[in-house]
Amino acid sequence: MILVLIGYMGSGKSSIGRKLVKKLDYKLIDLDDYIEDKEKATVKEIFETKGEIYFRKKEEAYLLELLKLEEDVILSLGGGTPCFGNNMQHILEAKSAKSIYLKASIGKLADKLIExxxxRPLIAHIETKEELTEFIGKHLFERTHYYSKAEHIVVTDDKTKKEVAKEIIELL
Incomplete structure:
Protein backbone atom coordinates (compact mmCIF):
# COMPACT_ATOMS: atom_id res chain seq x y z
CA MET A 1 0.00 0.00 0.00
CA ILE A 2 1.05 3.57 -0.66
CA LEU A 3 -0.08 6.07 1.98
CA VAL A 4 -0.09 9.51 0.36
CA LEU A 5 0.19 12.38 2.85
CA ILE A 6 -1.31 15.63 1.59
CA GLY A 7 -1.47 19.01 3.28
CA TYR A 8 -0.17 22.54 3.48
CA MET A 9 3.47 23.22 4.36
CA GLY A 10 3.93 22.82 8.08
CA SER A 11 1.00 20.42 8.45
CA GLY A 12 3.32 17.59 9.50
CA LYS A 13 3.59 15.50 6.34
CA SER A 14 7.29 14.76 6.84
CA SER A 15 7.36 14.42 10.63
CA ILE A 16 4.18 12.32 10.81
CA GLY A 17 5.48 10.30 7.87
CA ARG A 18 8.59 9.48 9.94
CA LYS A 19 6.38 8.36 12.86
CA LEU A 20 4.31 6.15 10.56
CA VAL A 21 7.41 4.56 9.06
CA LYS A 22 8.51 3.42 12.52
CA LYS A 23 5.08 2.02 13.41
CA LEU A 24 4.25 0.39 10.08
CA ASP A 25 7.69 -0.60 8.81
CA TYR A 26 7.04 1.22 5.53
CA LYS A 27 9.57 3.11 3.43
CA LEU A 28 9.29 6.94 3.51
CA ILE A 29 9.58 8.86 0.25
CA ASP A 30 9.38 12.64 0.15
CA LEU A 31 8.38 13.64 -3.39
CA ASP A 32 10.52 16.79 -3.39
CA ASP A 33 13.57 14.79 -2.25
CA TYR A 34 12.84 12.20 -4.93
CA ILE A 35 12.65 14.91 -7.61
CA GLU A 36 15.91 16.47 -6.39
CA ASP A 37 17.64 13.08 -6.54
CA LYS A 38 16.36 12.32 -10.05
CA GLU A 39 17.04 15.82 -11.41
CA LYS A 40 20.38 16.27 -9.59
CA ALA A 41 19.27 19.74 -8.46
CA THR A 42 17.31 21.25 -5.61
CA VAL A 43 13.69 22.27 -6.15
CA LYS A 44 14.81 25.88 -5.80
CA GLU A 45 17.50 25.40 -8.48
CA ILE A 46 14.99 23.70 -10.82
CA PHE A 47 12.60 26.64 -10.42
CA GLU A 48 15.40 29.14 -11.02
CA THR A 49 17.03 27.44 -14.02
CA LYS A 50 14.18 25.61 -15.77
CA GLY A 51 11.06 27.30 -14.41
CA GLU A 52 7.90 26.22 -12.66
CA ILE A 53 6.26 24.62 -15.71
CA TYR A 54 9.24 22.27 -16.14
CA PHE A 55 9.13 21.47 -12.41
CA ARG A 56 5.38 20.75 -12.41
CA LYS A 57 5.70 18.42 -15.41
CA LYS A 58 8.51 16.51 -13.72
CA GLU A 59 6.58 16.47 -10.45
CA GLU A 60 3.61 14.82 -12.18
CA ALA A 61 5.81 12.30 -14.00
CA TYR A 62 7.64 11.29 -10.81
CA LEU A 63 4.37 11.13 -8.84
CA LEU A 64 2.96 8.72 -11.44
CA GLU A 65 6.16 6.66 -11.22
CA LEU A 66 5.90 6.42 -7.43
CA LEU A 67 2.17 5.60 -7.46
CA LYS A 68 3.03 2.44 -9.42
CA LEU A 69 5.32 1.08 -6.71
CA GLU A 70 4.36 -2.33 -5.42
CA GLU A 71 5.78 -1.92 -1.94
CA ASP A 72 4.61 -0.37 1.30
CA VAL A 73 5.44 3.32 1.14
CA ILE A 74 4.57 6.53 2.94
CA LEU A 75 4.63 9.20 0.21
CA SER A 76 4.89 12.75 1.50
CA LEU A 77 3.90 15.31 -1.13
CA GLY A 78 4.81 18.95 -1.49
CA GLY A 79 2.03 21.28 -0.37
CA GLY A 80 1.23 22.29 -3.94
CA THR A 81 1.48 18.88 -5.60
CA PRO A 82 -2.23 17.95 -5.40
CA CYS A 83 -3.21 21.33 -6.87
CA PHE A 84 -1.43 21.08 -10.23
CA GLY A 85 -2.18 19.15 -13.38
CA ASN A 86 -4.11 15.96 -12.76
CA ASN A 87 -2.09 15.04 -9.69
CA MET A 88 -5.02 14.67 -7.30
CA GLN A 89 -6.89 12.54 -9.82
CA HIS A 90 -3.80 10.34 -10.28
CA ILE A 91 -3.63 9.82 -6.52
CA LEU A 92 -7.32 8.95 -6.23
CA GLU A 93 -7.17 6.54 -9.18
CA ALA A 94 -4.01 4.72 -8.07
CA LYS A 95 -5.18 1.25 -7.10
CA SER A 96 -2.84 0.70 -4.17
CA ALA A 97 -2.85 4.28 -2.79
CA LYS A 98 -4.74 5.75 0.17
CA SER A 99 -4.73 9.53 0.48
CA ILE A 100 -4.76 11.36 3.79
CA TYR A 101 -5.15 15.13 4.17
CA LEU A 102 -3.37 16.39 7.28
CA LYS A 103 -5.58 19.36 8.05
CA ALA A 104 -4.27 22.11 10.29
CA SER A 105 -5.89 25.45 11.06
CA ILE A 106 -4.48 28.69 9.66
CA GLY A 107 -3.51 29.82 13.16
CA LYS A 108 -1.62 26.63 13.98
CA LEU A 109 0.17 26.70 10.62
CA ALA A 110 1.17 30.35 11.14
CA ASP A 111 2.45 29.60 14.66
CA LYS A 112 4.61 26.78 13.33
CA LEU A 113 5.81 28.40 10.10
CA ILE A 114 6.72 31.84 11.50
CA GLU A 115 9.70 30.23 13.26
CA ARG A 120 10.78 28.00 3.24
CA PRO A 121 11.36 29.99 0.03
CA LEU A 122 7.64 30.53 -0.53
CA ILE A 123 7.28 32.48 2.73
CA ALA A 124 10.82 33.66 3.51
CA HIS A 125 9.98 37.20 2.36
CA ILE A 126 7.02 37.58 4.74
CA GLU A 127 7.78 39.94 7.63
CA THR A 128 5.06 39.53 10.27
CA LYS A 129 2.86 36.80 11.67
CA GLU A 130 -0.22 38.76 10.53
CA GLU A 131 1.07 38.81 6.94
CA LEU A 132 1.89 35.11 7.16
CA THR A 133 -1.58 34.32 8.49
CA GLU A 134 -3.14 36.21 5.58
CA PHE A 135 -0.85 34.45 3.08
CA ILE A 136 -1.70 31.00 4.46
CA GLY A 137 -5.41 31.83 4.48
CA LYS A 138 -5.32 32.84 0.81
CA HIS A 139 -3.37 29.72 -0.16
CA LEU A 140 -5.63 27.40 1.81
CA PHE A 141 -8.68 28.98 0.20
CA GLU A 142 -7.21 28.04 -3.20
CA ARG A 143 -5.93 24.60 -2.19
CA THR A 144 -8.60 23.20 0.13
CA HIS A 145 -10.70 22.17 -2.88
CA TYR A 146 -7.93 19.74 -3.87
CA TYR A 147 -6.88 18.66 -0.39
CA SER A 148 -10.47 17.84 0.58
CA LYS A 149 -10.70 15.22 -2.15
CA ALA A 150 -8.41 12.97 -0.11
CA GLU A 151 -9.97 9.71 1.05
CA HIS A 152 -9.38 10.59 4.68
CA ILE A 153 -9.03 13.89 6.53
CA VAL A 154 -7.14 13.96 9.81
CA VAL A 155 -7.24 17.17 11.83
CA THR A 156 -3.86 17.77 13.44
CA ASP A 157 -4.58 20.76 15.69
CA ASP A 158 -3.76 20.18 19.35
CA LYS A 159 -2.59 16.62 18.74
CA THR A 160 0.90 15.20 19.10
CA LYS A 161 2.58 13.61 16.09
CA LYS A 162 2.19 10.28 17.86
CA GLU A 163 -1.58 10.82 18.25
CA VAL A 164 -1.96 11.76 14.58
CA ALA A 165 0.05 8.71 13.49
CA LYS A 166 -2.12 6.47 15.69
CA GLU A 167 -5.29 7.98 14.18
CA ILE A 168 -3.98 7.32 10.66
CA ILE A 169 -3.11 3.72 11.51
CA GLU A 170 -6.63 3.22 12.86
CA LEU A 171 -8.05 4.46 9.54
CA LEU A 172 -6.21 1.70 7.70
Missing part, protein backbone atom coordinates in the same frame (compact mmCIF):
# COMPACT_ATOMS: atom_id res chain seq x y z
CA UNK A 116 10.86 28.31 10.17
CA UNK A 117 10.10 30.79 7.40
CA UNK A 118 13.76 31.33 6.51
CA UNK A 119 13.94 27.69 5.35
Missing amino acids: KKAK
